[in-house]
Amino acid sequence: SNPEVVRVVVGAGEIWDDFVKESVDRSLYGLENLSGVPGTVGASVVQNIECYGAEVKDSVESVEVFDTETFEIEILTNKQCDFIYRHSIFKTEEGKNFIILRVNFVLKKEGKLNLGYKDIKNYLKENNLEEKDIDLKKMREILLFIRKNKLPDLKQFGTAGSFFKCPIVDSEIFMRLKEIFPDMPNYKIDIGCETSLQGEHKIPIAFIIDHKLGWRGYREGEVGTFDKHALIVVNHGNATAKDVKNLAEKIVKDVKEKTGINIETEVVMW
Structure with missing residues (x-):
């Protein structure tokens, strides 16, 4: 055992931010940049939640699941969860039969805060x-x-949060985008040979959707984008799932026509 870390087993139904608060209160490092993310502990690994330079995968050792096909409980290692950017095995056909029961975390007694954003x-x-x-x-x-x-107050708006993934593109596409948007920020990333991501640059798609294509604060009936963050689709009260899907498709189409790049939704829609 490593005296520098603490292993924590958390039920999938626990509120994510309650767990983050508890870990911070106990002076344990690893989850602090994921403060305030809504949802449950189980959902955190489904989405591989990520913000302000932190991903939940970096603190997950394994996930305990119930397999609805075999009726057995299994332990999936971090690697078996196939974590990549905003993705895991639980969002795929291969993982649809898994019900998450508990998540096993490894947190650090000492750490360096990520203040770079x-x-x-x-x-x-x-x-x-x-x-x-x-x-x-x-x-x-x-x-x-x-x-x-x-971000929106969940007591006022219905929303699934950030609706679109930031695309990962290669240097050729990145340079083409820089010609269109010279002031576009970007983040150089280390892909890692074991992921399915191909590319070198993470494009902040909010910059394009918001500052360049003008979607922030757009409203169409009861559905729209949040007035402070164009990546967030909000329900103003009576929008249907079809309304939300139609707006998302319009934004995806606009980005494709204006930039040539395809963007994916974070939200899984069936």
Whole structure:
């Protein structure tokens, strides 16, 4: 056993952010950048939730599942879960027979905070804070503040959160996009030879949908995009699933026509 880590077994039905709060309160590192994400612990591994430079897969050791075909309980290792960007085996045909029971996490007693994202840097600057002033609890406080001011209040809007994946593209496509949008930010990534992702650059699709194609705050009847974040599709009250799907398809089509790239929805629609 490693004295520098703590293993935590969490039921799939537990509220994700309650677990994050508990880990931060106990001074355990690894999940702090995922503060404020709605949903359950089980859902976190289905989606491989990711924000502010952290992915849940980096803290998951294994997932305990019930197989509805064999009626047996199995333990899937991190590798067997096939985690890649906003994806896991649980979103595929291969994993549709698995019911997640528990998730086994490995958290660290010591760690380095990830303060590199623009929103976090802006917060520090606006509040006259330095990186050395930030501990785990302050980090969580900052991220909850950022999310509250950037994302919809779930008591007011129906939403599944960020609706589209940021595409991963190769250098050739990236350079073509930079010609169209010279001020477009991007994130160089290390793909890793075992993933199915092909490419080198993660494109912040919100920048294109919002700043370049003008979809932020768009409304069509009872469905629209959030007025502070174009990646988020919201139900203003009485939109149907068909309304939501139709709007998503319009945005996907517009991106394809204006940029030539295909974007995928994060939300799985049957």
